[in-house]
Amino acid sequence: MRDSVRELTVDLGERAYPIIIGQDLLGNYDLTPFVQGSQVMIVTNETVAPLYLESALACFPGKQVDTVVLPDGEKFKDWQTLNQIFDRLLEMRHSRKTTLVALGGGVVGDMTGFAAASYQRGVPFIQIPTTLLSQVDSSVGGKTGINHPLGKNMIGAFHQPEVVLIDTDSLRTLPPREVSAGLAEVIKYGLIRDTDFLGWLEQEIAALVNLDTAALVEAIYRSCACKADVVALDEREGGLRAILNLGHTFGHAIETFAGYGNWLHGEAVGTGMMMAADLSLRQGMISEQERARAIRLIERAKLPDLAPAGMTPDDFHRLMAVDKKNVDGSLRLVLLRALGDAVVTDEVDALELDATLRAFCVTADGVTT
Amino acid sequence: MRDSVRELTVDLGERAYPIIIGQDLLGNYDLTPFVQGSQVMIVTNETVAPLYLESALACFPGKQVDTVVLPDGEKFKDWQTLNQIFDRLLEMRHSRKTTLVALGGGVVGDMTGFAAASYQRGVPFIQIPTTLLSQVDSSVGGKTGINHPLGKNMIGAFHQPEVVLIDTDSLRTLPPREVSAGLAEVIKYGLIRDTDFLGWLEQEIAALVNLDTAALVEAIYRSCACKADVVALDEREGGLRAILNLGHTFGHAIETFAGYGNWLHGEAVGTGMMMAADLSLRQGMISEQERARAIRLIERAKLPDLAPAGMTPDDFHRLMAVDKKNVDGSLRLVLLRALGDAVVTDEVDALELDATLRAFCVTADGVTT
Structure with missing residues (x-):
C-alpha cells in the first residue's frame, strides 16, 4: 500500500x-x-x-x-x-x-x-x-x-x-460537506496561480467529490506544492502570499455572520471566491466566460452559491471592516486578472462591490436584495 | 540634559x-x-x-x-x-x-x-x-x-x-524594594560573566542603592551590554543563554511558594543566587571567600538572605520539578566555577543540594531546618 x-x-x-x-x-x-x-x-x-x-x-x-x-x-x-x-x-x-x-x-x-x-x-x-x-x-x-x-x-x-x-x-470518514469545503481550497490554487491544474480539476472534479484515491493524492500534492511555492516566496505574508486569501475576506464575513462553525470555512471561501470572480468581472478584469467557468467549477464541488439567508450587503460591510486584510483601514481584496492569475488590490470600486454583494445576498423570503 | x-x-x-x-x-x-x-x-x-x-x-x-x-x-x-x-x-x-x-x-x-x-x-x-x-x-x-x-x-x-x-x-518613583530587586539582576551579570563589572559594583553598590544617576546609567549600560552579548550568541536559548538563569530555578520556586507578587522576582533571584553560590562552594567549585564575596554584595543591595518563612526543602524539590530549566526531567542548575564564570550543569549532588536548601530554609519559629 x-x-x-x-x-x-x-x-x-x-x-x-x-x-x-x-x-x-x-x-x-x-x-x-x-x-x-x-x-x-x-x-x-x-x-x-x-x-x-x-x-x-x-x-x-x-x-x-x-x-x-x-x-x-x-x-x-x-x-x-x-x-x-x-x-x-x-x-x-x-x-x-x-x-x-x-x-x-x-x-x-x-x-x-x-x-x-x-x-x-x-x-x-x-x-x-x-x-x-x-x-x-x-x-x-x-x-x-x-x-x-x-x-x-x-x-x-x-x-x-x-x-x-x-x-x-x-477522508473516508469525512462528511460530504467537508469534502466539498476542502475542494474549495483546492480550486482556489487553480484560480490564483495554476491554469493547468484548473483544467485538470475541471476533468477530475467528479472523481474528487467521490473520493477517488489517485485523484485525491494528485490534488493534495499539487495544492500543497502550489501553496508551498507561494509561502516560500513570502513566509511572513508581506505581499504575494496574500493571494492565498482569494475569497477569504467575503468568506470570513460569512462565517462571522453565520456564527463560527455553522458554515464551514471552505463553504464560505467557496461562496467568497464566486463573489471575487463576480467582482473581477464587474471591475473589467475577467470576461463573462471566465466568471462562469470559475463559478461552475465551484458549484460542481457542491459548494453554496449564495450568502447565508438573511445576510445583507450592510452585514458584509460591517464585518469586512474588522477583517485583517485591511491595511490602515482601506479595504483590500484579492481579485482575478485572469483564471490562474490573482492580484491583491486596494482599488475596489464601491458601486461594483455593492452590486456583487446584492447579487449574492438573499432576503428572508428568498429574493436577492 | x-x-x-x-x-x-x-x-x-x-x-x-x-x-x-x-x-x-x-x-x-x-x-x-x-x-x-x-x-x-x-x-x-x-x-x-x-x-x-x-x-x-x-x-x-x-x-x-x-x-x-x-x-x-x-x-x-x-x-x-x-x-x-x-x-x-x-x-x-x-x-x-x-x-x-x-x-x-x-x-x-x-x-x-x-x-x-x-x-x-x-x-x-x-x-x-x-x-x-x-x-x-x-x-x-x-x-x-x-x-x-x-x-x-x-x-x-x-x-x-x-x-x-x-x-x-x-526610577525616582520606584519603591526601594524594587530598586534592590533590580540590582539583583545587575549583580547577576557580574557574577556570571564579568569580574571587572563585579569589582565596579562592589565600589558603587551604595551609590546605586541611593539612585545616583551616573552610576545608574553605567550599571544599566553594562548590564544590557552583557546580556546582549550572551543573547546575540544564543538567541533561542539553546545553551550559553541559560547562564542568565543563575539563581532563577531557586528563585522561581520561592516566587511560586510565596504566591506570585508577594516576593519580587529580583528578591527571589537575589536569594536564589546566594543559594547557587552556596551550592557551588559545597560542590567544590568556588572557595569560601568567593561564596562570602558574592553573598556580601547581594546583601549590600538590601536583598533577602533566606527563603520565605515556612518554606521547606521539600517545597523547593516539589516546585523546582516543574521549572522549565529541567530537560527531560533531570534537574539542571546554573552554578559558579568562579566569580564571573557561570556554568550550566546537570551534575547536581543531591546531598549537597539538600544541605544548601536546609541552610536557606527557616522554620515557622525562625530556626533553620
Missing part, C-alpha cells in the same frame, strides 16, 4: 519540512525520526479520537505519548480550549523538548500549532491533518492561532511543523 | 535594535522613526499611568495613540489581563501594522510583548521599561509571556522590540 507515497518539501531554509502524502499511513508510518525528545503530546478532538487516535499512537513507538481530547468545532477555537492543552502539558510535566502532534482538522491544527508556538515560548510540532481542507491548506504556511469574539484568527503565531503526514484514507 | 544619552545595539541580524539610555527622555524623545504604521497602542498599568502615561504619549507626535491601563501586579500576568489588550486593539480597530508600546515594569513588558507576538500573528512593539529590573533584564532577549497556574512564564514567545527607551528618571 505504501508504494504510492508522495513527498514534497516546503522550502523555508532552516525551517524546511516534508509533507508525506499517501494511503494507509496512519498506524504504519514511523514518525519518531521527527521527534527530538522523549515526550509526545497528541492533541485531537472527540470526533477524531475514536477513529484515529489509536493508529496515531502507533506512529511514535518507544516515546512517552500523552493525549488530550478537545471538544469538536470552530466555536471551541478559543483560549479556554487552548488552555486545556497547556493544562495537560503541565500536569504531565512535559518539558520544553516535548513534541506536540495535531491529529484532526484545521481547528485542531491551528490550536495545537499555537500551543506549540507558545508552550515555554516554543516547542516542535507535527501535523496529521485528517480533513481535506486542513490537508491542502493548513499543512503549508505555519499559520496557527485562535479566534477572538471580535474576529477570527486574531491571536496566533507563525510556527512551522517538523513534518506533515497526510493519510488519504482518513 | 540629553548629552549623557548612551546607546547600544542588540545585534540579532535583521532583528537588531537599539537601547537608548539616559535622563529626561520620557516626553522628549521622538519614537516615531520606530513606528511603521499610523497606529500606536500604549499598554501600561494603574501605578505607572498617572506618573508617565502623559509623557509617553508625547513620544509619538502625529500618530493615532490609544491606551490600555491594566491592573498592577504579577498576579495579573495571566490570560484574562492579556485579553484586555486584545479587546482594546480590536475595539479600536488596530490593523496588523499597529505598534504596541510597553510602558512599565517586567509584567507590562512581558504581557505587551506577548500580545505583540500574537496579535494577528505578530506586530511590532517598543519597550519603555520604568523599573530597574525591567531595564536591565527584559530590555534584552525578547522573552515575552504570561504565567499559568502551574508555572511562571509557561506560555509565551520570543519577540524582539523595535527599540528600548530607558529613562533613569523613572
Whole structure:
C-alpha cells in the first residue's frame, strides 16, 4: 500500500519540512525520526479520537505519548480550549523538548500549532491533518492561532511543523460537506496561480467529490506544492502570499455572520471566491466566460452559491471592516486578472462591490436584495 | 540634559535594535522613526499611568495613540489581563501594522510583548521599561509571556522590540524594594560573566542603592551590554543563554511558594543566587571567600538572605520539578566555577543540594531546618 507515497518539501531554509502524502499511513508510518525528545503530546478532538487516535499512537513507538481530547468545532477555537492543552502539558510535566502532534482538522491544527508556538515560548510540532481542507491548506504556511469574539484568527503565531503526514484514507470518514469545503481550497490554487491544474480539476472534479484515491493524492500534492511555492516566496505574508486569501475576506464575513462553525470555512471561501470572480468581472478584469467557468467549477464541488439567508450587503460591510486584510483601514481584496492569475488590490470600486454583494445576498423570503 | 544619552545595539541580524539610555527622555524623545504604521497602542498599568502615561504619549507626535491601563501586579500576568489588550486593539480597530508600546515594569513588558507576538500573528512593539529590573533584564532577549497556574512564564514567545527607551528618571518613583530587586539582576551579570563589572559594583553598590544617576546609567549600560552579548550568541536559548538563569530555578520556586507578587522576582533571584553560590562552594567549585564575596554584595543591595518563612526543602524539590530549566526531567542548575564564570550543569549532588536548601530554609519559629 505504501508504494504510492508522495513527498514534497516546503522550502523555508532552516525551517524546511516534508509533507508525506499517501494511503494507509496512519498506524504504519514511523514518525519518531521527527521527534527530538522523549515526550509526545497528541492533541485531537472527540470526533477524531475514536477513529484515529489509536493508529496515531502507533506512529511514535518507544516515546512517552500523552493525549488530550478537545471538544469538536470552530466555536471551541478559543483560549479556554487552548488552555486545556497547556493544562495537560503541565500536569504531565512535559518539558520544553516535548513534541506536540495535531491529529484532526484545521481547528485542531491551528490550536495545537499555537500551543506549540507558545508552550515555554516554543516547542516542535507535527501535523496529521485528517480533513481535506486542513490537508491542502493548513499543512503549508505555519499559520496557527485562535479566534477572538471580535474576529477570527486574531491571536496566533507563525510556527512551522517538523513534518506533515497526510493519510488519504482518513477522508473516508469525512462528511460530504467537508469534502466539498476542502475542494474549495483546492480550486482556489487553480484560480490564483495554476491554469493547468484548473483544467485538470475541471476533468477530475467528479472523481474528487467521490473520493477517488489517485485523484485525491494528485490534488493534495499539487495544492500543497502550489501553496508551498507561494509561502516560500513570502513566509511572513508581506505581499504575494496574500493571494492565498482569494475569497477569504467575503468568506470570513460569512462565517462571522453565520456564527463560527455553522458554515464551514471552505463553504464560505467557496461562496467568497464566486463573489471575487463576480467582482473581477464587474471591475473589467475577467470576461463573462471566465466568471462562469470559475463559478461552475465551484458549484460542481457542491459548494453554496449564495450568502447565508438573511445576510445583507450592510452585514458584509460591517464585518469586512474588522477583517485583517485591511491595511490602515482601506479595504483590500484579492481579485482575478485572469483564471490562474490573482492580484491583491486596494482599488475596489464601491458601486461594483455593492452590486456583487446584492447579487449574492438573499432576503428572508428568498429574493436577492 | 540629553548629552549623557548612551546607546547600544542588540545585534540579532535583521532583528537588531537599539537601547537608548539616559535622563529626561520620557516626553522628549521622538519614537516615531520606530513606528511603521499610523497606529500606536500604549499598554501600561494603574501605578505607572498617572506618573508617565502623559509623557509617553508625547513620544509619538502625529500618530493615532490609544491606551490600555491594566491592573498592577504579577498576579495579573495571566490570560484574562492579556485579553484586555486584545479587546482594546480590536475595539479600536488596530490593523496588523499597529505598534504596541510597553510602558512599565517586567509584567507590562512581558504581557505587551506577548500580545505583540500574537496579535494577528505578530506586530511590532517598543519597550519603555520604568523599573530597574525591567531595564536591565527584559530590555534584552525578547522573552515575552504570561504565567499559568502551574508555572511562571509557561506560555509565551520570543519577540524582539523595535527599540528600548530607558529613562533613569523613572526610577525616582520606584519603591526601594524594587530598586534592590533590580540590582539583583545587575549583580547577576557580574557574577556570571564579568569580574571587572563585579569589582565596579562592589565600589558603587551604595551609590546605586541611593539612585545616583551616573552610576545608574553605567550599571544599566553594562548590564544590557552583557546580556546582549550572551543573547546575540544564543538567541533561542539553546545553551550559553541559560547562564542568565543563575539563581532563577531557586528563585522561581520561592516566587511560586510565596504566591506570585508577594516576593519580587529580583528578591527571589537575589536569594536564589546566594543559594547557587552556596551550592557551588559545597560542590567544590568556588572557595569560601568567593561564596562570602558574592553573598556580601547581594546583601549590600538590601536583598533577602533566606527563603520565605515556612518554606521547606521539600517545597523547593516539589516546585523546582516543574521549572522549565529541567530537560527531560533531570534537574539542571546554573552554578559558579568562579566569580564571573557561570556554568550550566546537570551534575547536581543531591546531598549537597539538600544541605544548601536546609541552610536557606527557616522554620515557622525562625530556626533553620
